[in-house]
Amino acid sequence: MPLIELKSVSKIYPLGNQQVVAVEDLSLQIEAGEFTVLAGPSGSGKTTLLNMIGCLDRPSNGEVWLDAEEVGQADSKTLSQIRLNKIGFIFQSFNLVPVLTAAENAEFTMMLMGIGKKQRRQRIVDLFAQLGLQGLEDRKPNDLSGGQQQRVAIARAMAAEPAVVLADEPTASLDTQTSEELLALMKELNREQGTTFIFSSHDPLVISHAQRVVSLRDGRLESDR
Amino acid sequence: MLWQLALRNIWRNRRRTLLTLSAMVISSALLILCLGVFSGMLKDMLASATEQYFGHLVISAKGYQDDRDMFANFPADLDLPALRHPQVTGYSPRLRSFGLLSFANNSAPVELLGIRPQHEQQVTSLQDHLQSGRYLREEERNGAVIGAGLAKRLAVQPGDELVFVTQAADGSIGNDLLQVSGIFSTGDQGHDNSLVLVPLGWLQQLLVLPGKLHEISLRVEQPRQAAILAGQLTGGMPPELEVLDWGQMLPEMKEVVASYDVSRMIIVTILYIATGLGILNTFFMSVLERTREFGVLMAVGMRPGQIRLMVLLETLAMGLISLIFGVGLGVLLSLYMAFVGIDLSGSLTPITYAGGTILPRLHAVLETANILVPAVVLLLVCLLAGFLPANRAARMQPVVAIREE
Numbered sequence: 001m002p003l004i005e006l007k008s009v010s011k012i013y014p015l016g017n018q019q020v021v022a023v024e025d026l027s028l029q030i031e032a033g034e035f036t037v038l039a040g041p042s043g044s045g046k047t048t049l050l051n052m053i054g055c056l057d058r059p060s061n062g063e064v065w066l067d068a069e070e071v072g073q074a075d076s077k078t079l080s081q082i083r084l085n086k087i088g089f090i091f092q093s094f095n096l097v098p099v100l101t102a103a104e105n106a107e108f109t110m111m112l113m114g115i116g117k118k119q120r121r122q123r124i125v126d127l128f129a130q131l132g133l134q135g136l137e138d139r140k141p142n143d144l145s146g147g148q149q150q151r152v153a154i155a156r157a158m159a160a161e162p163a164v165v166l167a168d169e170p171t172a173s174l175d176t177q178t179s180e181e182l183l184a185l186m187k188e189l190n191r192e193q194g195t196t197f198i199f200s201s202h203d204p205l206v207i208s209h210a211q212r213v214v215s216l217r218d219g220r221l222e223s224d225r
Numbered sequence: 226m227l228w229q230l231a232l233r234n235i236w237r238n239r240r241r242t243l244l245t246l247s248a249m250v251i252s253s254a255l256l257i258l259c260l261g262v263f264s265g266m267l268k269d270m271l272a273s274a275t276e277q278y279f280g281h282l283v284i285s286a287k288g289y290q291d292d293r294d295m296f297a298n299f300p301a302d303l304d305l306p307a308l309r310h311p312q313v314t315g316y317s318p319r320l321r322s323f324g325l326l327s328f329a330n331n332s333a334p335v336e337l338l339g340i341r342p343q344h345e346q347q348v349t350s351l352q353d354h355l356q357s358g359r360y361l362r363e364e365e366r367n368g369a370v371i372g373a374g375l376a377k378r379l380a381v382q383p384g385d386e387l388v389f390v391t392q393a394a395d396g397s398i399g400n401d402l403l404q405v406s407g408i409f410s411t412g413d414q415g416h417d418n419s420l421v422l423v424p425l426g427w428l429q430q431l432l433v434l435p436g437k438l439h440e441i442s443l444r445v446e447q448p449r450q451a452a453i454l455a456g457q458l459t460g461g462m463p464p465e466l467e468v469l470d471w472g473q474m475l476p477e478m479k480e481v482v483a484s485y486d487v488s489r490m491i492i493v494t495i496l497y498i499a500t501g502l503g504i505l506n507t508f509f510m511s512v513l514e515r516t517r518e519f520g521v522l523m524a525v526g527m528r529p530g531q532i533r534l535m536v537l538l539e540t541l542a543m544g545l546i547s548l549i550f551g552v553g554l555g556v557l558l559s560l561y562m563a564f565v566g567i568d569l570s571g572s573l574t575p576i577t578y579a580g581g582t583i584l585p586r587l588h589a590v591l592e593t594a595n596i597l598v599p600a601v602v603l604l605l606v607c608l609l610a611g612f613l614p615a616n617r618a619a620r621m622q623p624v625v626a627i628r629e630e
Contacts, residue, residue, distance in 0.1 A: 051624050054524070056524055056623050056624040056627070057624045076529060077528065077529075080523065080526055080527070080528045080529070081526070081528075083523075083524060083525065083526045084525070084526025084527075085526070088525075089521075089524050089525060091521065091627070095517070095518070095521040095627070097230075097518060097521075097522070098237070098518075099230065099233035099234055099237060100230070100233070108525065109525050109526055111226050112226075112525070112526050112527060112531075113526075156525065
């Protein structure tokens, strides 16, 4: 069974008196361990699709299955629990908590899960070493560069060892070299730890690193290669 | 973890937090001071009425306090268990007469209170209000301590001889000489203009009421509980006597005291509504500014209930910080006002109201309720003011919140 399965999923937003179809009758399967990019121009529906896979949004029609569980119509509390236990998020603008240090940001989800301090610290030491963040543990996000902040965001997403990491335009706020480094790092994590990565991006650099590219246009699946 | 986050969050915008904290600290400190001064004023009023004249409880013949009939008296040698009650800290046997007091060509209607000086000092504090001369002595035969207004009206000073004329119990006209021992000034115009303390034996002789009393005035440990004690003591009284508490003798004063608690809550409510709106504004701003962050926190798995709790903890933390400093400052200000106070006698005169006297001074009394009420209400206001923004934060849809700029 695929890790993620979307069955005839649609998402319709009300906009004044009109209704905007962001995703229309889309079906998709993603296996565990994939490194997939949802590509497409602005307004193609890739972020909406990512939000539904990430349990941040519910489909108007259709079913969303994650790890053999239908999550499309689950209540808020269940969705919170699924996001905490199974999904890691990486955002375009990093979105770290400014009052927490880099290490505290990274171990935040583990704290929410109730993982013990010793185990958390060890995980952070390992992740920070892997992501080249040693020595930056006690810095606040404002004292880090964009690339460093995104590395901390990756550490936060990976810390609780989720089934899937969703990255919404993760390189949009970074320069090419930093983007290249981060993509290489994520690919390495994908390869070594088997974590499934799903990106939404129209950046050719991201697309060039992808194992699978799902192209969207006007909310519909355009190609899958 | 939530406490740690909450504590760090409140210091994100230091200036705004400090301004809000200042408002909370100052309002609670001023409230404590204000209630302390209010209590001080009330205590002064109550003390002026009870500790300068009435006492907290009075034992007298039934109906005597209504018309002060000279014949409504009782023997001084009655064995009254009430005088030995552990709550009773002092008592003073008294005989009362009304008549005319003269000196040279001046005369004035007066109230004479026959007392035993050592007993009277256990109940009232006129000995502390002497303007000149001295208090009565136990062995003194015909000394008199008179009010300052009366002394001025008669133009007398200590050492002068006065003539007192009244009707005695046997129908004869009683008159005798008194010598001014001292002059008191309490600020209560009623007493200062007409009250004269004289030896009990001298007045009993003049009124032809040997061994008789009109009342026994009592001082008790807890004046506010005097009514309850009066009820307890009445049981052991001879049927012709009654025990009245100060509230029955001064019903207006009782009303003033009863209305004090209501007034206090009104003041607390008004001040804290203003403070609460300030806190509400601060936290709404703080929550609005962090909409995107709340979205991210929910995206990474934080439950709405945890978000709500975190914001409430922030308001609670603000409340606790302002409570510590507010109560500290309030107590310090109240202590200053309790031990030093502000003397207004240069610009104000005493005001007699509801049987008590409001002295021309600002003076505070530290009472537990005056600290506890503002403290508890401040915390409640913080939590209430924090609830709306906390609820807003918790009800956000993560996907919408993350999109907020």
